[in-house]
Amino acid sequence: MxxxxxxxxxxxxxxxxxxxxxxxxxxxxxxxxxxxxxxxxxxxxxxxxxxRIPVLNQPQSPVNQAVYQTLAVLTVKDGEEELMGEGPGWAARLFTLENGLYLLYVIGVLVLLFAFIRSLLYIRRISKQYSFERIGGLKFFTTGEPGTPFSFLRSIFWNNELVFNSRDGQQIFRHELFHVQQKHSTDIIFTELITAFFWFNPFFYILKKELKAIHEFLADQYAISGNDRYAYAELLVLQTLKANNLPITNQFFQNHIKRRIAMITNNQSARYSYRSxxxxxxxxxxxxxxxAFRAQRSAEEDGKPVIAQKPITIIVDAGHGGIDPGAASLDGKVKEKDLALQICQKIQQLASAYNVNVVMTRSDENLPGGTTVIHDGLKARTALAQKINPDLFISIHVSSTGEQTVTSQTGFELFVSNKDDERAKQSKQLGSVVLQELSKVYAINETIKQRKQNVWVLEQTPCPAVLIECGFINNEKDLAYFSNSGNQETVAKKILEGIVNYKNKPVAMVNPSVIDHTPDRNERVEKTVKPAITTTAPVSSNSNSLPVAAPPPQQLFNDSTLNKLIKHFNRNTWYPKQALAQNAEGVVYFSVMVNRNGELNNFKTYEQAPAEANSQVTKLVIVSYARETGNAATEQLSNEELTKEYQSVMKKAAERKPDLSGCTPQLSPYYFQVSFRLEKKSATANKPVEAVVPASAGISDRQMLLPNGFLWKKQGKC
CATH class of the missing domain: 1.20.1270 (Substrate Binding Domain Of Dnak; Chain:A; Domain 2)
Structure with missing residues (x-):
């Protein structure tokens, strides 16, 4: 395109x-x-x-700020899982919308070039058919052809019915002679060729017409020098010939008669002319x-690949092969092993442009290493990685639900090792960057995944490794997209760009919360959960209520977006008046998302901790002083009504616009638990409240654990 x-x-x-x-x-x-x-x-x-002239420094890539907070661990079929297919036939690859547009363009160019060449052949034919005389450096042909007189290059084609030595004949000759002297024919040839190659552009047709008019204005001005301009204008009117004109010649009797007469007879202000x-x-x-000038945001935007700063060696593994075809399309014509190989071959073909060296685990339909046993093929893959010790290992597959029915599941999925070591962390970083690039061309699953039973090629490789599932083979849309050769090339480019960005630029990482799914993918159990640390530090715009933030310390100092959200809810949340009037306490759960514009949206409330929060919930506490006695005059609210009051308070706080400038958009929601709690007044009510923080948090036991860094008093503002 x-x-x-x-x-x-x-x-x-x-x-x-x-x-x-x-x-x-x-x-x-x-x-x-x-x-x-x-x-x-x-x-x-x-x-x-x-x-293309770059005028701005290349800004920091969003890849530098890649953050993944939710890492889902999915249990799938044991062993290696790959996808590949045979792909559509040549007809399906040929008859695409883009190819249709190119075909239409080429047809238009050929038609106009044919008309241009036909005009040249006509001039060549009449130049051989009629005799000519040399007048100075030009050829003067006397013909009986319709449309004459006209000039072309250094030849004038005269009509034998027009008397050369008459006053009118001399003026017409001077007119055509000027065309020859000023080389107007070269202008016309140039415009005809430009119009042919850009035939779809209506502006070029207008430009061509205007340029021919300018030629006539100039020739008329030369022809009437020293003569009666009104007589010349009369000549144009009386002797206009109704004949077909060649588009590449300068005819005396052309259109623009009205404009030519106006140019001959009118005068204009020179001052206005210079200003125009x-x-x-x-x-x-x-x-x-x-x-021409443009901000150089990325090499991709300039049509050039992002090049690795240092050469990168990667192993590209086309899943399955040989007796192991992997998944198959519903009609059985497309097999995973074939489709994966096609995408891998695209990566290999394009890699050199990115300063990447690719080693393939297999380059044909057979299992790696020429083996005939699936288990030996898996060992051959990892043995190759251990032998050459590459920088990265990329395994390409196509997913499937395993059912012989069409699925609605779609898009890329990415898997990493389920081990908890430095190589696994690097694999997560690599996966995050690659997913960001792939999201620009097709749908993705926004969470990096793991399997309960580890994948051999992810576990046994000595370098960061990811397994990319390229869509679902039993989804018709995915199958059509990933079977297309052009789309395979696009996917290969994005994978290579992700690899280069990962090696060129460090990626920020937040300790993820992990959810483990049982084999049926329905039952959820906690795998690793960092307990949230609750602090009591009141702050409010209402003197009777004391909101307190309780972020986990690691998230507080690693996630600037969460840090700012905590500040925002600290400053914009109060204890509901009716709940305070009847000394009611409660808990509410809600979630918000941060969009690309740094705005909060998708506010949702929950009756209990949502399962999709993956146990990664930031706890906030809203503290106020309990009244000695409840207000009997106040209408008593039920528990459901109180919950709605708490939810309403948080919704209003979310609707106020926080300052999230410079924050990276979160791929998944932020989940919060807000506890509305009452305390009795004491003699120390006006003293600062200090946070109680475990020494393991790395914070002094006398230091306030508040995102805004201020020490708050119970009944005052900062």
């Missing part, structure tokens, strides 16, 4: 420049200036979109900056 984008920029550039000409230069008497302006417009429109011409400079500068 890069070429189609270029054609669109050509149209935009020509449209802007033609618009300026139409408003300020058209039908003005500075014809030489207009001629070169129109020529320049054609040339700039074609060349300017090819110029000078206005072209800022317009040209604006177009040049808009088309």
């Amino acid at each position: 890069t070429f189609l984008l270029y054609l669109g920029k050509v149209m935009l550039c020509s449209g802007i420049l033609l618009g300026y000409y139409w408003l300020f230069l058209r039908n003005k008497r500075f014809h030489h200036y207009n001629r070169f302006y129109l020529q320049g417009t054609l040339l700039l429109s074609v060349l300017l979109p090819l110029i 011409r000078l206005m072209a400079l800022p317009v040209l500068a604006l177009v040049f900056c808009a088309i």
Whole structure:
């Protein structure tokens, strides 16, 4: 689509420049200036979109801020799981929308080039058919052809019915002679070729027509020098011939008669003319900056691959092979082993452009190492990795639900080892970056996954390793997308870009919460959960209520977005008046998401801790002083009504806009548990409250664990 984008920029550039000409230069008497302006417009429109001048420093890639907080561990079939297929036939790959557009473009070019060549052949034919005389450096042909007189290059084709030595004949001859001297035919050949290759651009047809009009204005001006301009105008009117004209010649009797007569008889202010011409400079500068200058945000945006700073050696493993076909499409025609190999081969073909060296575990349909046993094939894969010790190991598969029915599950899935060591952490970082790149071209599962029973190639490789499931083979949309050769190339590029970004730029990581799914993928059990540390530190805009944040210390100092959210809810939450009036306490659960614009959305409340929170819930405590006696005059609320009051308070706090500038959008929601708690007043009510924090948290037992860093008093503001 890069070429189609270029054609669109050509149209935009020509449209802007033609618009300026139409408003300020058209039908003005500075014809030489207009001629070169129109020529320049054609040339700039074609060349300017090819110029790329970076004017901004490359900003920090979002990959530098990659954060994954939720790591789902899924139990799937034991052993290696891969996907691949045979792919569609040549007809399905050929008849695509993009190829159809290219075909239409080529047909248009060929039609116009044929018309152009036919005109040239006509001129060549009549130049051989009729005799000529040499007048100076030109050839003068006397013909009986319709459409004459006209000129082309250094030849004038005269009509034998027009008396050469008459007054009218001499003026017409001077007119055509000027075309020859000024080489107007080269302008026309240039515009015809440009129009042929950009036939879809309507602005070029208008430019071509205007350039021919300028040629006639200039030739008319030369022909009437020293003669009666009104007599010449009369000649144009009386002797206009109704004949077909060749598009590549300069005919005396053309259209533009009304405009030519106006140019001959009218005068214009020179002051206004100079002003109109000078206005072209800022317009040209604006177009040049808009088309040529660009912020260099990424190498991909400039049409060039992101290159690794140092050479990278990776092993690319096409899953399954040989007697192990892997999953298959519902009709059995597409097999996982074949489809995975096709994607891997695309990675291998493109890798050199990214400064990446690819070693394939298999390059044909057989199992790696020429083995005939599936288990030996798995060993051959990891033995190769241990032998060459690559930087990374990438295994390509295609997923399946294992059922002979169409599934609605779709998109990329990415698996890493379930071990808890440094190599596994690096694999998670690699997976996060690769998923971010793949999300730009197709749907992804936003959580990195693990299997309860570890995958051999992920466990036994000596380097960071990921397994990428490229869609679901029993999903028709996924099968069509990943079977397409062009889409396979796009996927390969994104995987390579993720690899290069991972090696070039460090990735921030937050300690993840892990959820383990049982083999039926329904029952959830906790695997690793960091207990939240609750602090009591009141702060509120209401003197009667004391909201307190209780973030886990590791998250507080590693996740700036969560840190800012805690600040926000600290400052915007109060104890509901009606709950306070009847000395009621309660707990409410809610979740929010942060979008790409740094705004909170998707606020949801829950009656109990949501299972999808994966036990990663940030705890907040809203503390107020209990009244000595409840307010009997106040209408007593039920537990359900009180819960709605608590939820309403948190919703209003979420609707207020926090400052989340510079934060990375979270792929999954933030979950909060808010406890509304009452305390009795004491003699120390006005003293600062200090947090009680375990020494393991790395914080002094006298230090306040508040995200805003201030020491708060119980009944005051900061």
